[in-house]
Amino acid sequence: MSDIYYPHDYLPLPLQSDLSFKPVSPFLRTDLTSGRARQRRLYTSVPTQVAVKWFFKKPGMAQYFEAWFRDRLTDGESWFYMKVKTPLGVELYKCRFTDIYDGPMLLAGKFWQYTATLELWQRPLIPEEWTDFPDYVVNGDIVDLAINREWPKS
Incomplete structure (x- = not known):
């Protein structure tokens, strides 16, 4: 099956609801009878959860979002690619x-929220290196400012 992409050309990016990411713990902790504990890494690819919300300005956007969820994601079962704002940027x-x-929730009589x-x-x-x-x-940020201010335009 081919990769599925969020329809960025038609729908806005989601906003983070509570502005926090909740990563799953990458290690296993076992309490020992001595009172100490042993910890070991289980995996390096750690899933992270984030609460998001969408505001759709048009009813058609809300209609398309729900249809995309149902048809392209098989009612949310499938993985897909989407732009998300993180500390690394979008x-x-x-x-x-x-x-x-x-x-959907109707806000101010004209916006649809999910x-x-x-x-x-x-x-x-960031990459390990x-x-x-x-x-x-x-x-x-200092390096970025210096390069953009001092770098020649041509």
């Missing part, structure tokens, strides 16, 4: 719904 992530969305929890295939993190350059990561 990036394309592999997602799926954890359950059916809530909505809410849902999405599961991202893995945590939104960037941990060797903490100065560039932590102070990346």
Whole structure:
């Protein structure tokens, strides 16, 4: 089966509802009889959940969203690719719904709101090799400003 993409050309990006990501723990902790505990990494690809909401300005957008969910995602069962805002910026992530969305809710007599929890295939993190350059990561905004201000236009 081919990859499924969120219809970015027709529907807006979702907003994070509570502005938090909830990653699944990547390790297993076993309490020992001595009072200490043993921890070990279970996996490196860690799914993360995020609560999102959509505001649709037109009834047709809400109609299309529900039909896309039903037909393309097989009522939310399938994984799909969608742009999501994370600390890395707006990036394309592999997602799926954890359950059916809530909505539609009519707001101010003209906007349709839907809410849902999405599961991202893995945590939104910088590539592993960037941990060797903490100065560039932590102070990346300064580097970006300097390059954009001082770089020649041509």
